[in-house]
Amino acid sequence: MKAMPKKDLTSEQRVILDQVKQIAQALGETLAPFTEVVVHDLRSPQHAILAIHNNLSGRKVGDPATELGLARIADDDYPQVLANYANEFADGRRAKSTSIGIKDSGGHYFAALCLNVDVTAFRGMASILERFSAINGEAKESIDPANADRLRERIGQFAANLATTPRALRLDQRRELIASLKDEGYLEFRRSVDIAAQVLGVSRATVYNDIK
Template sequence: MQPSANQHLFTQLQRIAEGLGKTFAPFCEVVVHDLTHPKNAILAIENNLSGRNIGLPATELGLARIQDPDYPAVIANYANQFADGRKVKSTSIGIKNEAGDYVAALCLNVDLTLFGGIQAAMAQFTAIESSAVTETLDAANADRIRQTIDDFAAARATTSRALKPADRKQLVQDIKRAGYLEIRRGAEIAAAHLGVSRATVYNDAK
């Protein structure tokens, strides 16, 4: 492959890196390596999380690809770290020319410390302290009302919201006889589970 063809390839890789960088910012660094110039391999860096500069030499992985055309083209999600010790998840994609030689690499480095901070914040936010106090925000018999409705619908091979009007009327009257419409929010709970208005429930109960 002639240098001009290499340049076209590198230009396209830089566009891909730019798109990936914008998509996964600010968590992922995307780097384009020119393996035809291993001493000055880094050609482009999007979301520079590692603090490296354009023109720095190829990494050990890049050198391995240069020396061995049979080296794996894709190495995904391997453990890595930045110079300051931050943990990284990396993926490296080798790019070959028409002759089958590696000439470039596209690498993605995800800073796991950023996600670690988010994970810690979420764990704190969702933590529940142990307590002897118990409380429910639902009516005491809400589950019984819903279960009664579901059992009635299942016996007719349907769902609560697909009951025929005549069947729904019979169900509501059964619920009324059981005293469920007399409890606080009973009609509201039944209506919500049936997918109808409270007025419909009251009419069916007549």
């Protein structure tokens, strides 16, 4: 079944959407590098993403609308603002999201502005403040969810101290991190290399190479 062609923007919608794009750019620059800011065109759900700043999710311009976008398309009475709800990136990183529906003067949704905050680094900062980052150095046979979270938090903490994100670490910074994880015992758990690779956005082979 072919997708319905989208209608041209009305002059009113075009003015509003231009302003939303400017707001998205400003938010992206202000909240970098921890917040992804996305503009959706709800008139074209199969190719909804018009702009994406601080790309943390791996999506691209032209990708489809999310479930919330589809819900707004189907119902103009759907809540216009959904703030600070739990979300998750494709690689398992936890996120806090806010979605704002954009209506025209007729009360119809035609766009959306969404913010997705990578909270991994902030959880790491909280761990520092609360002194929860200490480990006992004992090896484990398997990694349970608590230890997986500790590993993600430790990586987020390292990146936050450098005012960046895990995926934006330079080669020398990543190797310093891997060396620290090894010395602190984080890489002794089963699947720890897989989790580290997911959070850093690299392959398992790259992590193993950094360990050497």
